[in-house]
Amino acid sequence: MVQIFIDDKPFEVEDGITVIQACESAGVEIPRFCYHEKLSIAGNCRMCLVEMENSNKPVASCAMPVAEGMKIKTNSEMVVKARKGVMEFLLINHPLDCPICDQGGECDLQDQAMAYGTGISRFVEEKRAVKDKNLGPLIKTHMTRCIHCTRCVRFSEEIAGNETQLGAIGRGEDTEITTYLEEAMDFEMSGNVIDLCPVGALTSKPYEFVARPWELKKTETIDVFDAVGSSIRIDSKSDKILRVLPRINEEINDEWISDKTRFAYDGINNQRIDRFYLRNSEGKLIEESEENIIKSIHNLLSNTNSSQIAALAGNTLDCESIFSFKKFLDELKIENYDCRQDDSFFVPSQRFSYIFNSTIKGIDDSDSCVLVGTDIKKEAPILSSRIRQRFLSSPKNYKILSIGKFNLNFPVELLGGTSSSIKKLNEKKNLDFFKKSKKPLFILGQGAMCQADAADIFTYCLNFYQKISKSSGWNGFNVLQTFSGRVGALDLGFYNKKNISRSLIKQIYDGKFKVLYLMSADEINFDKIPKKTFIIYHGHHGDKAVKRADLIIPMSCFTEKEGIYVNLEGRPQISSQVKFPIDGVSHSWDFLNKLSKSFNLSVFTDLNDLREKMFLNHEHLGYINEIKLSKINKSKHSKLKLSNQEMKSNISNFYMTDSVSRNSQIMSKCSLAFSKETK
Amino acid sequence: MSQTSFKKIAEDNMQPKEFSFDKENMQLAKKILKIYPKNYKESSIMPLLSIAQIQNNGWLPKKAIEYVSSFLEIPEIKVLEIATFYSMYNLSPVGKFHIEVCTTSPCMLRGSDDILSFCEKKLNVQIGGVSKDKLFSLNRVECLGACVNAPIVKINENYYEDLDLNTTDKLINDISNNKKVKIGSQSGRKGSEPRKSSYDKKR
Numbered sequence: 001m002v003q004i005f006i007d008d009k010p011f012e013v014e015d016g017i018t019v020i021q022a023c024e025s026a027g028v029e030i031p032r033f034c035y036h037e038k039l040s041i042a043g044n045c046r047m048c049l050v051e052m053e054n055s056n057k058p059v060a061s062c063a064m065p066v067a068e069g070m071k072i073k074t075n076s077e078m079v080v081k082a083r084k085g086v087m088e089f090l091l092i093n094h095p096l097d098c099p100i101c102d103q104g105g106e107c108d109l110q111d112q113a114m115a116y117g118t119g120i121s122r123f124v125e126e127k128r129a130v131k132d133k134n135l136g137p138l139i140k141t142h143m144t145r146c147i148h149c150t151r152c153v154r155f156s157e158e159i160a161g162n163e164t165q166l167g168a169i170g171r172g173e174d175t176e177i178t179t180y181l182e183e184a185m186d187f188e189m190s191g192n193v194i195d196l197c198p199v200g201a202l203t204s205k206p207y208e209f210v211a212r213p214w215e216l217k218k219t220e221t222i223d224v225f226d227a228v229g230s231s232i233r234i235d236s237k238s239d240k241i242l243r244v245l246p247r248i249n250e251e252i253n254d255e256w257i258s259d260k261t262r263f264a265y266d267g268i269n270n271q272r273i274d275r276f277y278l279r280n281s282e283g284k285l286i287e288e289s290e291e292n293i294i295k296s297i298h299n300l301l302s303n304t305n306s307s308q309i310a311a312l313a314g315n316t317l318d319c320e321s322i323f324s325f326k327k328f329l330d331e332l333k334i335e336n337y338d339c340r341q342d343d344s345f346f347v348p349s350q351r352f353s354y355i356f357n358s359t360i361k362g363i364d365d366s367d368s369c370v371l372v373g374t375d376i377k378k379e380a381p382i383l384s385s386r387i388r389q390r391f392l393s394s395p396k397n398y399k400i401l402s403i404g405k406f407n408l409n410f411p412v413e414l415l416g417g418t419s420s421s422i423k424k425l426n427e428k429k430n431l432d433f434f435k436k437s438k439k440p441l442f443i444l445g446q447g448a449m450c451q452a453d454a455a456d457i458f459t460y461c462l463n464f465y466q467k468i469s470k471s472s473g474w475n476g477f478n479v480l481q482t483f484s485g486r487v488g489a490l491d492l493g494f495y496n497k498k499n500i501s502r503s504l505i506k507q508i509y510d511g512k513f514k515v516l517y518l519m520s521a522d523e524i525n526f527d528k529i530p531k532k533t534f535i536i537y538h539g540h541h542g543d544k545a546v547k548r549a550d551l552i553i554p555m556s557c558f559t560e561k562e563g564i565y566v567n568l569e570g571r572p573q574i575s576s577q578v579k580f581p582i583d584g585v586s587h588s589w590d591f592l593n594k595l596s597k598s599f600n601l602s603v604f605t606d607l608n609d610l611r612e613k614m615f616l617n618h619e620h621l622g623y624i625n626e627i628k629l630s631k632i633n634k635s636k637h638s639k640l641k642l643s644n645q646e647m648k649s650n651i652s653n654f655y656m657t658d659s660v661s662r663n664s665q666i667m668s669k670c671s672l673a674f675s676k677e678t679k
Numbered sequence: 680m681s682q683t684s685f686k687k688i689a690e691d692n693m694q695p696k697e698f699s700f701d702k703e704n705m706q707l708a709k710k711i712l713k714i715y716p717k718n719y720k721e722s723s724i725m726p727l728l729s730i731a732q733i734q735n736n737g738w739l740p741k742k743a744i745e746y747v748s749s750f751l752e753i754p755e756i757k758v759l760e761i762a763t764f765y766s767m768y769n770l771s772p773v774g775k776f777h778i779e780v781c782t783t784s785p786c787m788l789r790g791s792d793d794i795l796s797f798c799e800k801k802l803n804v805q806i807g808g809v810s811k812d813k814l815f816s817l818n819r820v821e822c823l824g825a826c827v828n829a830p831i832v833k834i835n836e837n838y839y840e841d842l843d844l845n846t847t848d849k850l851i852n853d854i855s856n857n858k859k860v861k862i863g864s865q866s867g868r869k870g871s872e873p874r875k876s877s878y879d880k881k882r
């Protein structure tokens with residue numbers, strides 16, 4: 001700790017921080033454009049100039065480290081004059097088009113010009129004009145507005161680290177921000193440059209001329225498009241979701257979100273199921289009333305032997321839906337249900353076998369990393385950039401080993417593409433390395449966990465991890481989930497406890513079941529299901545399942561209800577209701593209540609009653625935002641057979657992973673534009 | 680500004696289809712790489728770009744930029760940033776003899792403006808242009824860093840110093856006739872030694 005004086009008041013601040021950070025902690029606002037906490041220091045906008053004693057020039061506070069006894073003045077005559085000067089320079093080439101600029105109302109330049117500028121310009125020469133760049137379907141550019149703060153350049157280099165990066169070409173007045181030959185920005189986190197841009201140079205294409213920030217209703221909630229559960233803010237206007245922005249959450253997503261999180265929102269209102277349908281004898285879907293539907297389900301289920309009924313839950317369901325569904329099935333004595341449409345492997349009732357035990361923050365503490373069959377850049381871009389940042393903090397010492405050939409945004413040492421190459425971990429060179437590694441990080445991807453030999457891969461990795469792990473306070477054995485509803489469903493025990501041999505999906509394809517109840521489960525191959533199987537689809541979007549389903553029940557989408565989701569760390573989070581459900585659509589548990597009544601089963605009186613009953617057996621779900629840490633249990637040694645199957649990710653197209661993103665026009669534009677990537 | 684005239688990426692029809700270092704340059708490039716630590720090999724980007732430019736008749740095509748980027752395993756934009764920043768790299772074709780006349784203050788005081796307009800007239804080239812026979816290209820540059828021998832002209836990789844209109848005329852004639860030309864001072868003095876005769880007389 002050092003003592004410094006800011007505006008003559010003494011403050012104790014941490015050693016090694018910069019003056020701008022010290023001022024921030026002291027509650028003194030310093031204007032800035034290029035400085036950003038999460039990015040490296042550039043010091044090129046000069047807006048953060050402050051006066052320092054014993055320096056006859058103003059100093060850039062973002063680049064000046066604090067020192068004992070330093071005397072800083074943030075409001076002296078010199079500082080005010082310097083800010084006015086800098087502001088005037090910045091505005092020299094900036095067009096006066098705030099009324100038609102999408103950034104207007106939430107623009108750093110606009111705000112700071114009001115607060116610190118002179119209000120006049122003495123510049124009479126010609127202004128500079130820069131050709132706009134085409135950076136793909138997500139980012140709209142207006143490069144004349146650019147003030148060259150290089151935040152976007154530093155973001156693409158340091159956080160995203162993709163092959164396509166932004167850069168500043170030319171120099172002086174000719175400087176332009178662009179990608180190489182105007183290639184589209186095709187990385188999974190590209191949308192964050194929109195938030196970073198302090199002016200209106202990089203704005204959102206889908207949000208182009210849509211609304212002004214003060215018109216929007218802002219709802220703080222969480223993301224469900226991947227298992228990370230990023231903190232987001234949904235901006236809506238009269239029941240229409242207009243954009244999604246990240247919220248700062250150091251423990252999960254820092255302040256970044258992936259492009260799917262940010263732009264898939266337009267899928268929520270497309271192709272919604274808002275009525276009940278029953279397929280007639282001619283194979284046409286006919287609209288039906290709710291009572292008739294309940295009657296026909298009642299007849300169907302009561303006339304079928306419960307061993308001939310199967311149920312699957314979707315990948316993005318909230319805990320409430322899954323719990324009410326499970327209760328309904330349990331009371332009807334239907335045992336064949338599962339939440340894993342991909343047959344992913346886990347050890348029943350062993351929580352450590354399906355969550356990210358080290359927690360996301362734990363990545364920063366790790367000192368080596370092993371990726372097993374995970375294309376983490378596509379499966380969880382937020383985690384991937386976190387690993388990249390960890391790697392960049394000590395590139396010489398942090399080693400990342402990968403099994404499975406993937407295009408990642410950090411350099412890896414490839415051990416091989418097949419599951420049998422996991423054995424190479426036992427080579428002497430690697431063993432020697434892990435001897436020194438105190439906090440190794442193992443990440444098992446869903447690509448590996450969905451393979452036929454997943455159990456062997458899991459056991460082999462677990463045994464190896466236990467062999468090399470040293471400190472007891474560190475659990476670095478992780479399984480990376482890719483779907484937001486999966487951990488919650490497994491926590492609630494939505495899987496077949498008797499028939500754990502991962503054959504449910506195969507039995508469905510074999511036609512063992514007469515009735516199949518799908519709760520927004522779209523990921524199975526409907527062509528393989530025999531025609532005689534009666535499919536009930538209870539979901540919110542007209543997706544793959546609707547073409548095949550015989551009976552359709554609408555339900556509310558995740559923005560229309562409050563729900564508990566457990567993210568990949570096993571952290572229960574609660575999402576907020578952004579708008580009311582569309583007309584004629586009720587919540588999933590509400591419909592199941594009505595269905596239960598027809599069977600004379602118990603019902604939930606309301607959402608709170610449902611939650612209370614849920615917390616009774618699953619206490620940890622009630623502790624919102626708290627992670628229940630799990631310990632590794634020893635696995636039984638069995639004969640391990642690792643196959644020569646090539647490791648693949650379970651996500652082939654990052655932009656389309658669930659029924660909402662498949663129905664999003666923005667996402668389909670992306671997957672068309674970036675098809676080079678998704679091939 | 681005329682300085683930017685060779686900084687625009689050339690049209691596609693002028694771009695060669697392929698680029699890779701020839702045998703000699705490959706050896707040289709590997710030698711240069713060795714100077715820098717392994718994890719900082721992108722530090723060698725500037726000499727590598729120079730080699731590529733010399734190999735490709737004095738300018739850098741897109742393929743060369745992509746080649747250097749894959750050679751150093753860095754994104755292409757990082758190479759383009761460097762290539763567009765420094766005035767020594769040309770991104771569009773130049774003449775066989777690329778003449779760069781320094782016009783910064785010391786050279787200007789010693790008559791560089793006359794040399795520049797003389798070159799323009801003699802070669803029938805505009806500043807920032809290439810002659811019809813593609814033998815000469817002319818450009819005005821900022822300080823070449825040899826002010827003691829002002830005025831200076833840089834032709835391809837070499838400096839020609841202490842010029843006046845006569846020596847410039849001779850220099851261009853000799854070069855276009857493929858005669859061997861002395862590099863450095865054209866007034867006969869050695870390096871940048873004091874100009875004894877004229878200096879003493881005036882005193």
